[in-house]
Amino acid sequence: MQWSAPLGWVIMVAMTMVSLSMVTSLDFTYHRHPAMSVFLQNLSVNYPEITHLYSIGQSIEGRDLWVLAIGKSPKSHVTLRPHVKYVGNMHGNEPVGREVLLHLIEEFVLNYATNSTLRTFLDNTLVHILPTMNPDGFEASFEGSCAGNVGRANSNMFDLNRNFPDKFEFNDLEQQPETKAVISWLSQYQFILSANLHGGALVVNYPYDNYAGASLSLATKLVPSPDDDIFQHISKVFSYSHHRMYQGGFCGETFTDGITNGAMWYPMRGGMQDYNYVHAGCLEVTIEQSCCKYPQHTELPSFWTENKDAMINYLMIVNTMGVRGLVKKADGTPVKGAQLCIMGREDIKFTTTAQGEYWRILLPGNYTIMVKTTDLGETNQIFTVQPNIPTRLDIVLGDISEPFNSGHVIQSCLLLLSSALVTIAML
Numbered sequence: 178m179q180w181s182a183p184l185g186w187v188i189m190v191a192m193t194m195v196s197l198s199m200v201t202s203l204d205f206t207y208h209r210h211p212a213m214s215v216f217l218q219n220l221s222v223n224y225p226e227i228t229h230l231y232s233i234g235q236s237i238e239g240r241d242l243w244v245l246a247i248g249k250s251p252k253s254h255v256t257l258r259p260h261v262k263y264v265g266n267m268h269g270n271e272p273v274g275r276e277v278l279l280h281l282i283e284e285f286v287l288n289y290a291t292n293s294t295l296r297t298f299l300d301n302t303l304v305h306i307l308p309t310m311n312p313d314g315f316e317a318s319f320e321g322s323c324a325g326n327v328g329r330a331n332s333n334m335f336d337l338n339r340n341f342p343d344k345f346e347f348n349d350l351e352q353q354p355e356t357k358a359v360i361s362w363l364s365q366y367q368f369i370l371s372a373n374l375h376g377g378a379l380v381v382n383y384p385y386d387n388y389a390g391a392s393l394s395l396a397t398k399l400v401p402s403p404d405d406d407i408f409q410h411i412s413k414v415f416s417y418s419h420h421r422m423y424q425g426g427f428c429g430e431t432f433t434d435g436i437t438n439g440a441m442w443y444p445m446r447g448g449m450q451d452y453n454y455v456h457a458g459c460l461e462v463t464i465e466q467s468c469c470k471y472p473q474h475t476e477l478p479s480f481w482t483e484n485k486d487a488m489i490n491y492l493m494i495v496n497t498m499g500v501r502g503l504v505k506k507a508d509g510t511p512v513k514g515a516q517l518c519i520m521g522r523e524d525i526k527f528t529t530t531a532q533g534e535y536w537r538i539l540l541p542g543n544y545t546i547m548v549k550t551t552d553l554g555e556t557n558q559i560f561t562v563q564p565n566i567p568t569r570l571d572i573v574l575g576d577i578s579e580p581f582n583s584g585h586v587i588q589s590c591l592l593l594l595s596s597a598l599v600t601i602a603m604l
């Protein structure tokens with residue numbers, strides 16, 4: 178029998194569709210490290226215009242800590258484009274986050290061409306996703322194990338979410354390779370919004386996670402950060418976009434709005450979220466996505482469904498509020514490494530990039546920004562954050578409307594900034 182041309186075309190098109198779906202379609206199972214690596218490599222090969230796969234280092238057992246960055250021209254620097262991130266599976270036996278992140282990656286990459294909401298977002302943002310920070314712990318843990326700690330730690334038996342320098346208490350634990358990889362990643366990109374994903378509860382936990390002396394008393398205590406208004410807002414964006422988290426009564430615990438201050442739930446030393454906030458100028462929250470730490474894979478479709486909008490809406494906050502701009506000299510050249518703080522919110526340290534850029538998420542309102550440089554002195558500027566869009570504020574040094582020493586409050590903002598710098602240098 179002779180094939181007609183149309184039938185030949187149908188077969189060719191069908192074969193193309195099969196091979197495309199083999200390359201990209203992700204099933205609802207737990208993906209071991211080799212399968213996850215293949216999935217990420219294949220996507221990066223097939224979508225080079227919008228993906229950039231890189232490794233931030235290796236686990237103790239030599240597994241790569243893969244990050245897939247997603248966005249238009251992901252390898253180029255685009256002035257004032259913000260960087261945001263998700264980190265999954267830092268506790269190896271809490272892998273729901275790892276899998277929903279792989280599905281989120283697929284959602285972004287496959288729908289970029291057809292969904293204008295996602296395309297606009299990814300044209301103006303670079304999303305970095307580290308599906309697993311603890312691949313060794315994952316390989317040591319077991320599907321169906323809802324409680325317990327087998328596989329929680331890395332293979333040196335260190336809990337990675339107790340392994341970071343702490344704002345309130347000295348952390349004497351030896352810093353692990355996975356922790357060092359994340360700390361060095363934070364110095365390579367100026368991330369401004371982030372979440373790390375866990376299991377064992379259903380809640381968004383926001384800074385602070387600790388207070389001075391907490392290790393001795395272990396008492397719970399409300400420890401709000403100066404950015405408590407923003408943290409509560411972004412946490413609610415997640416919990417209310419989630420299908421049920423906002424109801425706040427799951428896994429035997431009660432959380433109003435499905436959110437909690439970290440130390441009010443339980444204090445802990447050396448967490449990653451406070452480190453991101455205090456030392457890297459990045460707003461990070463900790464999201465608990467499942468009562469059972471390692472549920473059966475048959476439950477993964479419903480975890481993806483109930484988290485999908487929340488995970489997308491949370492990242493989209495970055496382009497709906499706050500301030501961003503360039504710090505420049507009078508002749509227009511960018512100022513690298515200028516130190517900035519917002520008056521009244523000095524706990525967060527942020528510095529300009531090599532291109533003179535800065536970003537800060539803030540709710541609409543009036544603020545004073547303080548800029549300090551080593552050779553060009555200091556300045557401060559009052560500005561208004563508009564609703565619904567990021568406010569652009571460029572700061573020209575040497576063209577100062579209010580001199581630095583105009584007020585006591587500004588001075589204390591700077592003093593705190595200097596002491597924060599000393600702390601960084603000692604780490």
Ligand SMILES: *[C@@H]1O[C@H](CO)[C@@H](O)[C@H](O)[C@H]1NC(C)=O
Nearest residue numbers: 199200214215216218219222
């Ligand atoms: C990509 O996917 C194909 C089909 O599933 C597989 O055979 C191949 O090994 C993968 N290639 C890479 C580089 O991961």
Ligand SMILES: *[C@@H]1O[C@H](CO)[C@@H](O)[C@H](O)[C@H]1NC(C)=O
Nearest residue numbers: 288292293294295485486489
């Ligand atoms: C595009 O993506 C957004 C975000 O996930 C979603 O809310 C919207 O329904 C999608 N639009 C279409 C037409 O699928």
Ligand SMILES: *[C@@H]1O[C@H](CO)[C@@H](O)[C@H](O)[C@H]1NC(C)=O
Nearest residue numbers: 541542543544559560561562
């Ligand atoms: C912010 O400042 C502007 C201009 O000075 C003023 O009109 C406005 O009322 C202020 N807004 C708030 C919330 O204080």
Ligand SMILES: [Zn+2]
Nearest residue numbers: 268271375376
């Ligand atoms: Zn955890």
